[in-house]
Amino acid sequence: MLMVLPAHAHHILGKPAYNSGKENSSTPPSMQMETQIGDYLVNFMVFPAFPKPGVQGRLHLYAARLDNGLSYQGKVTFKVRDDRWFAPDAEVLGTHEIDDKVYRQGVVFSKEGDYIVTAEFQADGQPYIIDLPLRVGEPAGMMPIGVAAGAIVLVLLGVSTAQRRRLMRLKAVRHHEAARSET
Amino acid sequence: MNWDWLLLPTIGAGRMSHPGLPPGWVMLVLAAMSCMVAWAIWIPVRAGHPHSSRSLVHLPVIGPAVRKMLSLPWLVLALRIAVAAIFLLTIYAGLFGTPLPERNLATMLTWTLWWSGLIGAIFFVGSAWCAICPWNALATWLVRRRLWRRGSETSSLGLRVPKVLRSVWPALILFVGLSWFELGYGVTVSPYATALLALLLVVLATISLAVFERRAFCRYFCPVGRTIGFYAELSPVALRPVDPDVCARCTTLECYHGTAEVEPCPTHQVMGSMKQNTYCISCDACSRSCPHQNVAWRLRSVGQEIIQAAHPRWDEAWFILGLLALTSFHGTTMLPVWEHWMSVLAQRIGDSGQLLWSFSITMGVSLLVPVALFALLALLTQRLMAKQPEYRRVFSALALATLPLAFVYHLSHNLSHLVRESRGMTEVMLNPLGINAQPLTCNQAEARHMLTALQQDTIFALQAGLLLFGFWMAVRILRHRVTSIAPQGQAAAGWHILPMLSFIVAITLYNLWLLMQPMTMRM
Numbered sequence: 001m002l003m004v005l006p007a008h009a010h011h012i013l014g015k016p017a018y019n020s021g022k023e024n025s026s027t028p029p030s031m032q033m034e035t036q037i038g039d040y041l042v043n044f045m046v047f048p049a050f051p052k053p054g055v056q057g058r059l060h061l062y063a064a065r066l067d068n069g070l071s072y073q074g075k076v077t078f079k080v081r082d083d084r085w086f087a088p089d090a091e092v093l094g095t096h097e098i099d100d101k102v103y104r105q106g107v108v109f110s111k112e113g114d115y116i117v118t119a120e121f122q123a124d125g126q127p128y129i130i131d132l133p134l135r136v137g138e139p140a141g142m143m144p145i146g147v148a149a150g151a152i153v154l155v156l157l158g159v160s161t162a163q164r165r166r167l168m169r170l171k172a173v174r175h176h177e178a179a180r181s182e183t
Numbered sequence: 184m185n186w187d188w189l190l191l192p193t194i195g196a197g198r199m200s201h202p203g204l205p206p207g208w209v210m211l212v213l214a215a216m217s218c219m220v221a222w223a224i225w226i227p228v229r230a231g232h233p234h235s236s237r238s239l240v241h242l243p244v245i246g247p248a249v250r251k252m253l254s255l256p257w258l259v260l261a262l263r264i265a266v267a268a269i270f271l272l273t274i275y276a277g278l279f280g281t282p283l284p285e286r287n288l289a290t291m292l293t294w295t296l297w298w299s300g301l302i303g304a305i306f307f308v309g310s311a312w313c314a315i316c317p318w319n320a321l322a323t324w325l326v327r328r329r330l331w332r333r334g335s336e337t338s339s340l341g342l343r344v345p346k347v348l349r350s351v352w353p354a355l356i357l358f359v360g361l362s363w364f365e366l367g368y369g370v371t372v373s374p375y376a377t378a379l380l381a382l383l384l385v386v387l388a389t390i391s392l393a394v395f396e397r398r399a400f401c402r403y404f405c406p407v408g409r410t411i412g413f414y415a416e417l418s419p420v421a422l423r424p425v426d427p428d429v430c431a432r433c434t435t436l437e438c439y440h441g442t443a444e445v446e447p448c449p450t451h452q453v454m455g456s457m458k459q460n461t462y463c464i465s466c467d468a469c470s471r472s473c474p475h476q477n478v479a480w481r482l483r484s485v486g487q488e489i490i491q492a493a494h495p496r497w498d499e500a501w502f503i504l505g506l507l508a509l510t511s512f513h514g515t516t517m518l519p520v521w522e523h524w525m526s527v528l529a530q531r532i533g534d535s536g537q538l539l540w541s542f543s544i545t546m547g548v549s550l551l552v553p554v555a556l557f558a559l560l561a562l563l564t565q566r567l568m569a570k571q572p573e574y575r576r577v578f579s580a581l582a583l584a585t586l587p588l589a590f591v592y593h594l595s596h597n598l599s600h601l602v603r604e605s606r607g608m609t610e611v612m613l614n615p616l617g618i619n620a621q622p623l624t625c626n627q628a629e630a631r632h633m634l635t636a637l638q639q640d641t642i643f644a645l646q647a648g649l650l651l652f653g654f655w656m657a658v659r660i661l662r663h664r665v666t667s668i669a670p671q672g673q674a675a676a677g678w679h680i681l682p683m684l685s686f687i688v689a690i691t692l693y694n695l696w697l698l699m700q701p702m703t704m705r706m
Contacts, residue, residue, distance in 0.1 A: 032622065132622070133283060135282050144382055155389065159338075159393045
C-alpha cells in the first residue's frame, strides 16, 4: 500500500495541471482541498479525484507560509482511516521530505469505502493536521437502510403478533364468560 | 479604547472564521444592561401585572383565513408529506452522495438550514415544526398505517411509559448525546453520519410509537421536540382555547380523548387547562376534534406564559439549565482557539488523534460549571428569604429566568451559521448528491461566508439586539419568579434577586464575549 511515486507536473498559476486540459489526456482530474491553517496555506490533492479500489493513486501536499510564501521544509506524515463511527486508529502511509515544493505519497486502496486521508506536520511547535474525506469506489451499500428497515419490520411484526394473541385471549375469555352465563 | 485584549488569538484555525461583534455594539449592550440592572434592583415588582392575549380567529382580516386553515386537515398533511419526502432525499444524499459536507444536501440542509433556521422559527410559529416533523410522520404512517385519520388501537401495544422514564430526563440525556455527536464526533461535517443519525431517530420514533401509548417519543424522549417545547414558552403564538369558558363547561374532552376520526392529544394535554407550551406539538388534533371549534392560534405578549403561568418541575428545570449550558458550550467550541485547547489537553492526557476523550472531559466540565454556579446561587437566594421556601421550588422557579438567555444566544449563534453558510444552498439543491463536486477553495469559502444575504452590520445589530432582549426578558422573569416564591408579605425586589441577577449578568457577559470572538465556520 505504501510507495512513493515520481510525478511530473508543470505548474500553472502555482497549481499543477497534469495535462488534464488536453482532449486525449489519460490523467484523471484531482480532488483538491485548499485551506488556511495556522501560519500556512495548504493545498492537499488526491489523484485521481474519485479513486477505485486497486488503482494506484497519489496524495500531494503543498504548504506555504501565509506571510512570505515560503514552502514548509520539514517532514509530512500521510495517514488514512475509515470514515465511520468508532473506526480503528489511522494507518500511517508514510513520512516524506519535500521534493520540488511538493510532498508526495503513493497510495492504493484495497477496499471500497469512505476514508479520511490526513496530512500531518509540525511547525513552530504546533501540530498541523489536514483531513480530506475521500470516497473510494461506489457509495456504501444499502446496509444502513436495510438495518433500519429490518429493525422497524421486526418491531412491527412483534407488536402485531402480540396484539393478535391479546385479541384472541380476549375473545376466548369473552366466549368462556358467555358460555358460563348461558349455563 | 483598545479592546484587543478581549479577543483570543486565532491559533490553528483550519477552517474559515468570520469577525465577531465590534466594540461599538458591545458598548451599547453593556450600557443598556447596566440600566436594566439598576431598574431591576431599585424599582419594585408591580403585583398582578396585566397581559393581553387575543385569538387569531378574532382578528379582523386574518381571522376568517385562520379559521378556514384550521378546518383543512389536508393542509398539514400536504406539508407533512412534502417534509417527509425531503427528509428521505436527505437520507439518500447522506448515504450515497459525496462525503464533502459543503456539497451534500444531508449536511447542508440538516445542520445549516434546518437546525439553524428552526430555532428562529420557534419565535414566530411556536412548536409548529413538531406538527410536520418527518420522524413523527414516518413513524405514524408505518405503525398506524393511515395517512391522517385515527389509526386502529391494535396497531400499537399502547403500554404506559415506565414511571422512571416519565420525565424529560431521557430527552436531556439524548440532547447531551446529540451535542456530543454533533460537536465532538463531527456529525455536522459527515453526510454519512448525518444520514445514520436521521435513520436512528426514525427507528426510535417508530419503536416508541409501536410499543407505548400515544406519542411517548415526542412527550418524553425527543431532544429536539423538548427544546422546541421549552423555547416555545417564549413565543408570542400558541394553540389555546378561543373562549376559555367553553372549555371550562366541556365534559367530553374530545381534545384529550380524540374522536372516531381524530387522534387523541399525543402528549396527554387537556386544552382547557393547558398553561404551558412545553408539551404541545401543534399537531392540530385538538382543533379538529373540538366539537365547538374552540381551539385556535392565540397571540400573546412575549414571555407572558413564562412570567405568569409556567410551573416547571424539577426535571424540566434541569432541561432548561442543560439548554443554557449546551448553547454556550456550542459557541465555545467554535472559537478558533478551541482546537488548540483540545490539542494541548490531548497531549497532556495522551488522547488519540480524534480527541474524543479531551472533548468529552471539556464538555462535561463546561456543562457542570454553569449548573453548579446556578445551584449555589439558587441556594443563596433561598437563604436570603426570611421564611425559606423549599429548595427544589426555588431552583425550578429560578431556572425559568435562564431560558431566554439560552434562546437568544442560540438564535444569535445560529443566525451566523444561517446567513453565512447557507449561501451555497442553491447549488446543493441542484446537485443534492454532490456528484463530481470538489471541496470549496479558500476564495469560494471566503466568498460564501462574507457575501451574506444580510449586511454584516445588520447581523451584528440583530445579534446585539437579541442578546439585550434575552437579558431584559431574563430580568423580568426573575423579578416575577422571586416574587412568586417569596413568602406572603415579603418584598421580592432589590437584594433578594441579587444572587440570581449576578448569574444572569455573568452568563450574558460570557455569551457577549463569545459573540465578540471570530467564529469558525463548519463548512
